[in-house]
Amino acid sequence: MADLRSDFIGIKSPNPFWLASAPPTDKEYNVRRAYEAGWGGVVWKTLGSEGPPVVNVNGPRYGAIWGADRRLLGLNNIELITDRPLEVNLREMKSVKRDYPDRALIASIMVPCEEEAWKAILPHVEETGADGIELNFGCPHGMAERGMGSAVGQVPEYIEMVTRWCKMYTRMPVIVKLTPNITNVVYPAEAAKRGGADAVSLINTINSITSVDLDLFAPEPTIDGKGTHGGYCGPAVKPIALNMVAEIARNPETHGLPISGIGGVTTWRDAAEFLALGAGNVQVCTAAMTYGFKVVQEMISGLSEYMDEKGLTSVDQLVGRAVPNVTDWNQLNLNYVAKAKIDQDLCISCGRCFAACEDTSHQAIAMSEDRTFTVIEEECVACNLCVNVCPVEDCISMEELAAGTTDLRTGKTVTPDYANWTTHPNNPSVHAVEPAE
Amino acid sequence: MARDVFEPGIVPGRLEPQSYAEGFSDLHPPLDEHEALVAADRCYFCHDAPCMTACPTDIDIPLFIRQIATGTPDAAAKTILSQNILGGMCARVCPTETLCEEVCVREVAEGKPVLIGQLQRYATDHLMAQGVHPFERAAATGKRIAVVGAGPAGLSCAHRLAMLGHDVEIIDARPKPGGLNEYGIAAYKTPNGFAQAEVDWLMQIGGITFRHEVAVGRDVTLDELKADYDAVFLGMGLVGVNALGAEGEDKAGVANAVDFIAELRQASDISGVPIGRDVVVIGGGMTAVDAAVQAKLLGALNVTLVYRRGRDRMNASVFEQDLAASKGVRIVTHAVPIAVHGNGSVREIEFEYVDEAMKGTGQTLRLQADQVFKAIGQTLLGEGLPELDGRKIKVDGTGRTSLEGVWAGGDCASGGDDLTVTAVAEGRDAAMDIHTTLMGAAG
Numbered sequence: 001m002a003d004l005r006s007d008f009i010g011i012k013s014p015n016p017f018w019l020a021s022a023p024p025t026d027k028e029y030n031v032r033r034a035y036e037a038g039w040g041g042v043v044w045k046t047l048g049s050e051g052p053p054v055v056n057v058n059g060p061r062y063g064a065i066w067g068a069d070r071r072l073l074g075l076n077n078i079e080l081i082t083d084r085p086l087e088v089n090l091r092e093m094k095s096v097k098r099d100y101p102d103r104a105l106i107a108s109i110m111v112p113c114e115e116e117a118w119k120a121i122l123p124h125v126e127e128t129g130a131d132g133i134e135l136n137f138g139c140p141h142g143m144a145e146r147g148m149g150s151a152v153g154q155v156p157e158y159i160e161m162v163t164r165w166c167k168m169y170t171r172m173p174v175i176v177k178l179t180p181n182i183t184n185v186v187y188p189a190e191a192a193k194r195g196g197a198d199a200v201s202l203i204n205t206i207n208s209i210t211s212v213d214l215d216l217f218a219p220e221p222t223i224d225g226k227g228t229h230g231g232y233c234g235p236a237v238k239p240i241a242l243n244m245v246a247e248i249a250r251n252p253e254t255h256g257l258p259i260s261g262i263g264g265v266t267t268w269r270d271a272a273e274f275l276a277l278g279a280g281n282v283q284v285c286t287a288a289m290t291y292g293f294k295v296v297q298e299m300i301s302g303l304s305e306y307m308d309e310k311g312l313t314s315v316d317q318l319v320g321r322a323v324p325n326v327t328d329w330n331q332l333n334l335n336y337v338a339k340a341k342i343d344q345d346l347c348i349s350c351g352r353c354f355a356a357c358e359d360t361s362h363q364a365i366a367m368s369e370d371r372t373f374t375v376i377e378e379e380c381v382a383c384n385l386c387v388n389v390c391p392v393e394d395c396i397s398m399e400e401l402a403a404g405t406t407d408l409r410t411g412k413t414v415t416p417d418y419a420n421w422t423t424h425p426n427n428p429s430v431h432a433v434e435p436a437e
Numbered sequence: 438m439a440r441d442v443f444e445p446g447i448v449p450g451r452l453e454p455q456s457y458a459e460g461f462s463d464l465h466p467p468l469d470e471h472e473a474l475v476a477a478d479r480c481y482f483c484h485d486a487p488c489m490t491a492c493p494t495d496i497d498i499p500l501f502i503r504q505i506a507t508g509t510p511d512a513a514a515k516t517i518l519s520q521n522i523l524g525g526m527c528a529r530v531c532p533t534e535t536l537c538e539e540v541c542v543r544e545v546a547e548g549k550p551v552l553i554g555q556l557q558r559y560a561t562d563h564l565m566a567q568g569v570h571p572f573e574r575a576a577a578t579g580k581r582i583a584v585v586g587a588g589p590a591g592l593s594c595a596h597r598l599a600m601l602g603h604d605v606e607i608i609d610a611r612p613k614p615g616g617l618n619e620y621g622i623a624a625y626k627t628p629n630g631f632a633q634a635e636v637d638w639l640m641q642i643g644g645i646t647f648r649h650e651v652a653v654g655r656d657v658t659l660d661e662l663k664a665d666y667d668a669v670f671l672g673m674g675l676v677g678v679n680a681l682g683a684e685g686e687d688k689a690g691v692a693n694a695v696d697f698i699a700e701l702r703q704a705s706d707i708s709g710v711p712i713g714r715d716v717v718v719i720g721g722g723m724t725a726v727d728a729a730v731q732a733k734l735l736g737a738l739n740v741t742l743v744y745r746r747g748r749d750r751m752n753a754s755v756f757e758q759d760l761a762a763s764k765g766v767r768i769v770t771h772a773v774p775i776a777v778h779g780n781g782s783v784r785e786i787e788f789e790y791v792d793e794a795m796k797g798t799g800q801t802l803r804l805q806a807d808q809v810f811k812a813i814g815q816t817l818l819g820e821g822l823p824e825l826d827g828r829k830i831k832v833d834g835t836g837r838t839s840l841e842g843v844w845a846g847g848d849c850a851s852g853g854d855d856l857t858v859t860a861v862a863e864g865r866d867a868a869m870d871i872h873t874t875l876m877g878a879a880g
Contacts, residue, residue, distance in 0.1 A: 069479065267507040291482045298503045301512040393471060 002307035004300060006040060006315050008281045009173045009198040009258050011131045013040035013104040016303075016315050017271065017296050020262050020283035021046050021108035021134060021177075024293075026082055028092035032099075037293035038300060041104025043201075043283060046081035046136045047089055049111045049121060054080045054142075059223035063210035063230060072290045074236035076208045078221065078228055080142045081110050086124070093128040105129070106175065110136040110148050113158060115165050122170040132172050135162060137188070138179035138204020140231050150204070153179035156191035163195025175260060178202040178244075180237075185244040189254045200248065201260035201283060203241045205231025234286035238264030242277055246326045249278025255323075266295075268302025275315065276322035330421040337407045337414050338382040338398040340364070340375045346395040347373060353386035353396060361385050377408040442714070442738050447690065447808050449711040451736025457708045460734035464625045464760075465529075465555055473559040476552045477506035479543060487540035488553055493853065493862040494521035498537060502556055514564035515571045517557055522596045522865070523589055525565060525635050526618050527858045528558035530626050532723070534756040536858070565634070570641035575602035577644075580875050583608060583666040585653050588616020589857045590672030590847025592639055593864030594871075599644035601872045606666070607645060610652035616674055617848075618857065620699040623727035624707065625734070654819050663842055668871045671822075671830060671838070671845040672864055675815035675855075681719065683786075685777035686811075694718060694728035694812035701731055713808025716740045717786050719774055720812030721751035726758070728810045729766045741804055743769045743788060745795065772802055783809055817849050826851040836867030844871055 006016040018041035019025050019034050026045035034042055048054060056079055065074040082089055097105045107130045111117040125133060136143075137153030144151040152158045159176060166174045176192035178185060180203040192200050207229045209219045219227030241263020248254045261279025265271050266287040274282045287295050303315075312318055342353070342365075349371040357365040364379035365386065387396045401407060403416035421427055440451050452460075468476060480502040488498040496517050504513035517524035533539075533554035544550035564571065580603045584591045587609035595605040613619050618632040640647075653659055653673065662669045678693040680686065690713065704710050712735040718728050721744035729742045744751055747770050748758060762768065772788035773795075779785065783806050790800045817829055823838035824831050829851040836844040846863030853859040 071478075268509070269507060292484050294484075294500070295482070295503070297500055298507055298509075298512075301504060301515070302507050302509045305509050305512045393474075 002304040002312065003314055004040075004304055004307075006281050008104075008260065009132070009175070011041070011104045011106070011173060012102075013281075014102060015040035015296075015300055016275070016281035017041075017299050018043060018104060018106070018260070018281060018283045019288060020285040021106075021136065022285040022289075023077075023079060024285060024288050026084070028096055031092075031096050031105075034288075034293050035096075035100045035103050038296045039103070039293065041106065041131075041281075043106040043108050043134050044089065044093055044130075046108040046110045046139070047086055047121065047125070048081050049117055050086050053083045053085055056080055056083050057223050060221035061230075063220045065210050065236065072234065072286070074208075074210065074232055074234045075286050075289065076205070076210050076230035076232045078141050078230040081108075081136070081139065086121075090124055090128050093125075093130060097129040097131075104131050106132045106134050108134045108136050108177070110139065110143060113147055113152055113162060118162060118165045119169045122166065122172075126170055126172060130172065132175060132198075133166065133170065134175040134177050134201060135166060136177050136204075137162075138177045138202075140179060140181050140205055140207050141229060150179040150181050153177075153188060153204070154182055156187045159188050159191040160195035163192050163197045167196040173198040175199045175201050177204055177262075179204045180240060180244055180263075181207050184247075186247055186251045186254065189248045189251070189257065193254055193257050197257070199258035199260060199280070200254075201262055202248070203237065203244055203263045205233045206237055206240065208232035233264065234290075235264045235266050235270075238266075238270060242273060245274060245279050246277040246323065249320060249323045250326050265299075266290075268299045268306065271299055271303055272306055272318065273322075275318045276320070277326065278320045278323045280319055281315075332420060333418045334421060334424060335415050335417055335419050337401040339377050339380045339401060340382065340384075340386050340396055341399045342373055342375060342386075342396050343394070344372065346392050348392055348395075349373065350391060352389045352391065356385050356389045379409060381409065442736055445714045445807055447711045447713045449709045451712060452708070454708060456736070457734075461624045461628060461707055461731075463628055464623075465558075467562060468552070468555050468559045473505055473510075473556060476556055477502045480506070480551045481542060483542055487542065488537035488551075491536045491540045492521075493536070493856065493859045494524075494527070494865070495862075496520045496524065496557070498553055501560060502551065502553070505556055505560055510560045510563040511567075511569070511571075513556075513560035517561055518564075518571065520865075521858065521861050522593055522639060523618070523635065523857065523861050524557055525561040525638075526589070526627065526632065527861065528554050528561055529631070530618075530622055531858050532754045532757070532856070535754045565638050568638070570638060572596075572600050572642055574600055574643055577604070578602040578876065580604070580667040581606065581665075582668045582670065582871060583662045584670045584672060585609075585662070586616060586671070586673035586847065586849075587611070587614035587636075587647060587649075588672060588674050588847060588860065589618060590674075590850075590860035590864035590867075591616065591670065592636065593861040594670045594672060594844075594846065594868045595645050595864075596639055596642055597865050597868035598871060599642045601868070603644070603667075603872070603875070605645045607647045608651045608653065608657070608662075609647070609649055610655075610673075610676075612649050614647055614649070616672075620702055621695055621724070622702070622857075623698065623731055624701055625731075626727075654821070659821050659840075659843070663840070667842070667875055669843045670836070670864070670867055670871065671843065671849060672847040672860070673819070674848045675817050677816035677818040678811060679814045679816060681774050681777075681811055681813065683774040683776055685779070685783075686774075688777050688779050688783045689781055690779070690783035690807055691777060691809045691811065694720065694724050694810040695815065697728055697810055698724065698731065701735075707735075710735060712737050713806070714738045715805045716808045716810070717804050717806040718742045718810045718812055720744065720810075720814070721746065721753060722812060722814070723753050723757060725810075725812035726753040726761050726766075728812055730761050730764050732808075732810070733764045733766055737808075739767070739805070740765065741767045741769055743772050743774070743804075745771065745773045745791065747771065747793070769802070773797075775801070777809065778803075783807065815848070832863075834866075835870035836863055837870065 004015040021043040139149030143149035176197040261274030262283040501513040501516040538550035541550035615632040716732040716737040830845040844867040847860035
């Protein structure tokens with residue numbers, strides 16, 4: 001059993017699995033259950049300023065999309081920050097932290113974009129014994145309309161400013177939670193770093209409408225005939241989150257800035273992928289909301305088994321291992337040639353690869369009278385679509401052509417030399433340089 | 438060349454050689470990886486899952502299935518084996534249709550449960566194929582415990598005790614360990630020597646020795662064991678076979694179903710096992726079905742299973758009854774044997790039909806038979822045993838008997854169904870109580 005203990009910006013937890021700030025972490029009761037189930041840390045549901053708390057709608061808060069067999073793939077929500085009084089949350093946080101000193105407890109905070117507001121709340125949070133704070137610059141609904149949440153997160157200057165205030169008024173480590181509802185996530189991450197953030201966490205939820213009621217002609221979830229955009233999360237957003245984490249991890253300005261990875265983590269494998277792309281730990285919400293807190297047990301056993309297989313003795317050894325292999329398109333080796341190969345023993349003759357290739361790709365699969373499907377190497381561009389649509393795992397694979405063999409599509413001999421777009425004769429910028437000579 | 442199936446008498450080689458291989462191959466062929474992933478995907482990861490509650494060993498079924506689904510079958514195996522060290526055998530022989538799969542929410546909703554048993558086999562096979570034993574012994578305690586019986590209860594108890602750091606000696610009357618796993622279960626449920634392979638794998642924990650062909654009462658007394666060891670666990674099962682109580686039951690050709698099953702399991706060449714042309718099996722439990730189905734698979738022309746009550750009262754599950762019917766076994770109910778006819782050897786067996794209250798109706802049935810198997814239950818044999826509760830050793834919830842320092846579990850002990858999985862649970866729980874008792878509060 002690998003050692004999963006985690007040290008994220010000085011915050012220790014028995015494993016790198018934290019619950020994200022969200023409905024599952026709104027109350028002492030839930031958080032205690034989470035710790036009992038094995039979660040390494042919890043980011044408490046976002047606290048607001050003192051005074052009357054926000055109110056939530058009294059109709060449905062969540063919308064969803066499903067895969068086959070009604071598997072929940074994506075969830076959106078229009079819930080706001082905690083709707084319970086600040087003092088109640090603070091009292092409960094203190095009580096929980098006292099009883100679970102070995103678990104991480106982070107306070108998520110969202111108060112108006114004014115120095116006094118942040119200065120006022122931070123000492124109260126510090127008193128709870130919380131291990132750190134997370135600045136909620138990501139919530140895309142409700143709060144944004146009041147100048148908070150993603151309204152701050154979409155303006156790098158505000159991020160920098162608020163982060164600086166927090167660093168000024170508390171000794172606690174500061175994590176800045178980023179919204180994906182921007183054009184380039186690198187800019188807010190750089191701003192957080194400039195403001196002195198100890199880490200960033202991402203992604204928060206994505207603006208979304210999950211579906212439309214075609215009788216009411218209203219978006220879902222529908223409240224009295226109307227709907228609004230909500231924050232999208234769950235397995236469906238993972239690819240977007242992975243990319244944003246990787247972009248920050250490989251950007252020279254933010255490389256090395258600790259990242260808490262969030263977005264669709266459902267299994268140990270999802271978590272390992274975030275870690276490999278540079279996240280120091282992961283935060284989870286939708287998986288817990290779908291399957292209950294016990295789901296962390298599979299994450300723990302799976303990550304542990306994977307690390308044992310790889311000979312990794314600490315989580316840190318996995319963090320960022322894939323970052324050097326994330327690159328720009330123009331750095332990809334254009335001399336690398338692969339061809340699809342169909343394993344006839346595994347093929348069940350459904351013909352989906354044929355339909356995909358014949359109708360939408362390169363007509364590189366042949367179909368015989370007896371429904372045998374074979375790759376036409378002269379046409380195959382190795383696009384991978386057949387692999388992706390094949391219902392049988394490992395039935396179709398992409399085989400690399402060895403150097404020295406002939407690519408039947410181009411008639412050229414495969415060379416072992418690396419060459420990318422920047423030097424390719426078809427690249428106009430390569431020619432653009434030539435006339436100057 | 439096979440003999441004529443119409444040839445009367447008890448003879449071997451009734452079928453073509455390949456028929457034996459087909460008939461006695463795996464009842465449920467193992468799932469391949471793709472099938473396992475598809476099957477695992479159907480699990481809803483229920484909260485406080487009914488399947489888990491239904492499992493006598495409380496295996497965390499949703500967790501292990503999720504571990505399969507996420508590509509970590511070895512982690513799944515550890516989840517299974519930490520609760521049930523014979524999880525491999527239970528995956529093969531458990532009547533899942535009356536346990537975990539019966540209460541699966543998808544069985545209730547759709548009539549198609551998640552294939553829990555087959556998924557359990559997938560995970561445990563995956564781990565055992567690597568020869569990996571995932572448990573380690575705790576520091577030696579210096580305590581020695583005698584375990585009587587190397588069946589599911591004894592093996593489970595011994596493994597848990599060894600894991601906790603105790604030294605264990607298993608004593609068994611038979612030449613091979615495994616108990617009913619080795620001698621008492623239909624061959625098609627556990628082919629390819631799995632029972633012995635599982636025992637070998639289990640023994641990798643270390644600290645367990647096996648003394649075979651030693652019977653308590655014959656070669657050693659319980660008092661001697663109590664004197665020589667720090668604790669004794671009795672898991673010797675039920676060795677005696679109930680009599681029919683019918684006139685003429687001592688005639689040749691009348692045998693115990695358990696002996697027939699053991700003979701089959703120990704046969705190096707299954708085609709050499711002789712079988713009658715007209716076989717009658719009396720009983721309504723798993724043993725009766727195992728004997729009847731295997732008689733058919735050996736080439737018996739007519740196999741009739743006769744049970745004294747209705748089908749709904751049979752201990753064999755509906756799945757087992759249907760399996761028997763699908764192999765061509767005729768099931769007769771509400772009939773009790775009254776006489777075995779024949780001149781030296783059985784030729785016919787006579788039954789009287791009874792009503793629901795088991796009262797004779799006066800109507801009789803005579804079945805032609807050259808072989809009769811009795812499968813109407815087994816009994817505890819032995820002297821100087823702890824106090825009994827009815828016909829079994831009286832135990833409390835942790836397996837304690839009336840004698841200090843003596844625990845019991847499995848078929849020989851009161852409480853629970855006579856199932857492999859129940860025996861495993863009782864052996865394990867007794868081991869925990871032995872450990873606590875021997876080590877005191879510090880244990």
